Amino acid sequence: MKVPLLDLKVQLAPLRDEIMDRVTDVIDSCRYILGPEVQELEKDVAAYCGVGHSIGLSSGTDALIAALMAIGIGPGDLVLTTPYTFFATMGSVLRLGARPLFADIDPVTYNIDPDSVSALLEEDEGKVKAILPVHLYGQCADMARILELAKRYDLPVIEDAAQAIGASYPMVKDNKRIWLKAGAMGTAGCFSFFPSKNLGCMGDGGMVVCNDGRLAESLKIIRVHGGYPKYHHSVIGGNFRLDAIQAAILNVKLSHLPEWHRARRRNAALYDMLFEESGLVDGGRVRTPVAKYGGESEKESFEVDHHIYNQYVIRVPQRDKVKDFLQDQDIGTEIYYPIPLHKQKCLAGMGYSELSFPESEKASEETLALPIYPELTDEMQRYVVERIAAFFS
Ligand SMILES: *Cc1c(COP(=O)(O)O)cnc(C)c1O
Numbered sequence: 189m190k191v192p193l194l195d196l197k198v199q200l201a202p203l204r205d206e207i208m209d210r211v212t213d214v215i216d217s218c219r220y221i222l223g224p225e226v227q228e229l230e231k232d233v234a235a236y237c238g239v240g241h242s243i244g245l246s247s248g249t250d251a252l253i254a255a256l257m258a259i260g261i262g263p264g265d266l267v268l269t270t271p272y273t274f275f276a277t278m279g280s281v282l283r284l285g286a287r288p289l290f291a292d293i294d295p296v297t298y299n300i301d302p303d304s305v306s307a308l309l310e311e312d313e314g315k316v317k318a319i320l321p322v323h324l325y326g327q328c329a330d331m332a333r334i335l336e337l338a339k340r341y342d343l344p345v346i347e348d349a350a351q352a353i354g355a356s357y358p359m360v361k362d363n364k365r366i367w368l369k370a371g372a373m374g375t376a377g378c379f380s381f382f383p384s385k386n387l388g389c390m391g392d393g394g395m396v397v398c399n400d401g402r403l404a405e406s407l408k409i410i411r412v413h414g415g416y417p418k419y420h421h422s423v424i425g426g427n428f429r430l431d432a433i434q435a436a437i438l439n440v441k442l443s444h445l446p447e448w449h450r451a452r453r454r455n456a457a458l459y460d461m462l463f464e465e466s467g468l469v470d471g472g473r474v475r476t477p478v479a480k481y482g483g484e485s486e487k488e489s490f491e492v493d494h495h496i497y498n499q500y501v502i503r504v505p506q507r508d509k510v511k512d513f514l515q516d517q518d519i520g521t522e523i524y525y526p527i528p529l530h531k532q533k534c535l536a537g538m539g540y541s542e543l544s545f546p547e548s549e550k551a552s553e554e555t556l557a558l559p560i561y562p563e564l565t566d567e568m569q570r571y572v573v574e575r576i577a578a579f580f581s
Pocket residue numbers: 247248249250273274276277322348350351379380381382392393394
């Protein structure tokens with residue numbers, strides 16, 4: 189049996205006609221950049237996330253860059269973030285001439301560890317200008333603690349929610365638990381519509397959401413080279429525009445997102461059960477991912493998008509061998525991420541290589557993402573677990 193890591197063909201099949209019609213309309217309209225499809229997407233994503241504003245952008249990376257520009261990050265600034273994430277999180281900071289200041293991760297959720305953030309802020313002498321948490325694999329970072337620290341040190345928080353559109357976080361307000369969406373909690377939140385994200389387009393696309401109207405206005409100006417009014421540039425921006433064809437595709441897909449999230453969560457629950465039954469968990473071979481904010485009842489756990497499983501990531505000893513073994517059995521897996529950011533070559537000579545972030549380093553040696561896409565069948569999942577058991581037998 190062949191089990192790919194991701195199969196976009198099965199998602200496309202039932203939507204293909206609708207997408208083709210809508211893309212054809214855009215082509216015939218001859219309006220290809222921004223325009224009504226982008227506006228509709230912005231309105232619907234803002235409503236979905238429960239925020240006041242949203243700005244369609246050319247990619248998740250550009251969303252991060254634009255958001256950091258909009259809050260004034262520049263040369264000499266430090267941005268507090270995690271070394272265990274996709275390169276773009278740090279790349280966007282570096283491209284603005286700023287520097288990442290890394291806090292290690294919580295080994296259970298792989299998200300930035302608030303205790304480590306707190307310790308770094310205590311030592312900081314005013315150089316840290318923003319906190320950039322990542323909601324890795326589709327589960328929110330510990331935002332209650334991060335926002336509390338941000339408030340204490342008067343810092344903006346830019347959420348890298350590229351893997352977590354729609355993921356919900358249980359915030360306690362007036363002794364009541366309310367679910368807030370990824371991207372809607374900090375100063376601004378950044379999404380990516382790269383094809384492998386839970387909401388993916390057919391090229392590159394991204395978005396920033398926020399509640400501050402003035403920030404939204406400045407993001408709209410930054411999106412068009414900082415020109416406002418047109419051809420008058422009081423700030424320098426970039427070409428960060430989302431194109432209409434991508435927005436049209438996303439407008440078709442957005443309404444399906446809740447059912448895709450639920451299907452991924454159902455698949456995760458089945459993997460959890462199968463690994464438990466296989467004896468691999470008790471045997472200490474496989475550690476399954478921990479959904480930290482699972483609802484207080486089973487019903488809530490099922491209905492609330494507390495984890496959207498952009499990735500289902502296990503920890504295994506001999507990870508690279510397991511990966512090769514599964515590859516030989518036609519099972520696709522991936523390592524997110526094999527090199528923590530502080531060890532990347534582009535930082536050579538900047539003093540990062542001597543630093544040590546033990547949890548990030550350990551995670552980069554042990555984590556393995558398994559197929560989790562919505563249309564995965566039970567039979568495929570049983571095969572994956574059975575093959576991993578075969579490796580260890
Ligand atoms: C995908 C991703 C990005 C970048 O998004 P692009 O749309 O590919 O530019 C940024 N951060 C994280 C954590 C991501 O997973």
